[in-house]
Amino acid sequence: MADVEGKTHTCGTICLKYLLFIFNLFFWLAGGAVMAVGIWTLVDKSDYVSLLSSSTYTVAAYILIGAGAIVMVTGMLGCCATIREQRCLLIVFFVLLLLIFLLEITAGILAYVYYQECFPLCYQLNAELRADLKERMIQNYQEPGQEEITRAVDRLQQDFKCCGSYSSADWTEGAWIQTYADGRLVPDSCCKTPSDRCGVRDHPSNIYRVEGGCISKLEEFLLQHLLILGSVGLGIAFLQIVGMIFTCCLFRSLKEDIY
Structure with a gap:
């Protein structure tokens, strides 16, 4: 049945409209935040990502951008459905919310199952990733054609106040100390x-000495971002449940007002 123009709504229906509109506004903002995090990861943190052999974090950033765009479109659709009071749009909006929610739940379950299955191998994989990262930092620094790696290492050491992959002594093992150091012990x-040639002194008063080196700092940075992304995901999932409840209530209320 077509929507009835000029109909009078009950107080409950009007309240539901405002609540659902406010929800969609927050949902739209949440999508924009997720999208912004993905873009920020690609633009601002791309140097760190270049040090990793795996493309997982780059792919994850693109997924965040895509997911944020979908959430923003869904939020706009919800606003239109609420303002225009079209029950067919409310149904589409509810289905989209449900699909996004089910995808989030499925991804969470698969991640948990995968973690449980690979747990005995995690230490070995982590050691391989650490070794690969050390290779990239120490062997490729200031090498011809490795400007991106060089820039990433310099920024990593300055941002995280660290030196070397595991310790400052790592720099004595690579090709840099033999070819490009020019008397310096560390970059x-x-x-x-x-300052220019300040690396000739590797005393703790002059250089950063951090237990675990830059690798531990980079791992800590990535874990913190995973926690942030996980918290954002849980928050959006909670918003979706609230939105589905409001949508069902408004759909039923509009139907009762029409009849």
């Missing part, structure tokens, strides 16, 4: 106050 980006 200048290891210095607490960077």
Whole structure:
């Protein structure tokens, strides 16, 4: 049945409309936040990502951008359905919310199952990733054609106030110390106050000495971001449940007002 123009709504229906509109506004903002995190990861943190052999984090960033765009479109659809009071749009909006919610739940279950299955191998895989990261940092630094790696290492050491993959002593093992060091013991980006050739002194008063080196700092950084993304995901999932409840209530209320 077509929507009836000029009909009078009950107080409950009007309240539901405002609640659902406010929900869609928050849902739209949440989608924009998720999208912004993905873009920020690609633009601002791309140097760190270049140090990893795996493309998982790059793919994850693109997934975040896509998911954020879908959530924003869904939120706009919900606003239109609420303002225009079209029950067919409310049904489409509810189905989209339900599909996104089921995808989030499925992804969470699969991630948990995968973690449980691979747990005995996690330490070995982590060791392989650490070794690969050390290789990239120490062997490729300032090598011809490795400008991106060089820039990433310098930024990593300055941002995280660290030196070397595991420790500052790692720099004595690579090709850099033999070819490009020019008397320096560590790169200048290891210095607490960077300046030309400041790396000739590797005393703790001059360079950063962090237990676990830059690798531990990078791992801590990635874990913190995973926690943030997980918290955002849980928050959006909670919003979706609230939105589905409001949508069902408004759909029923509009139907009762028509009849």
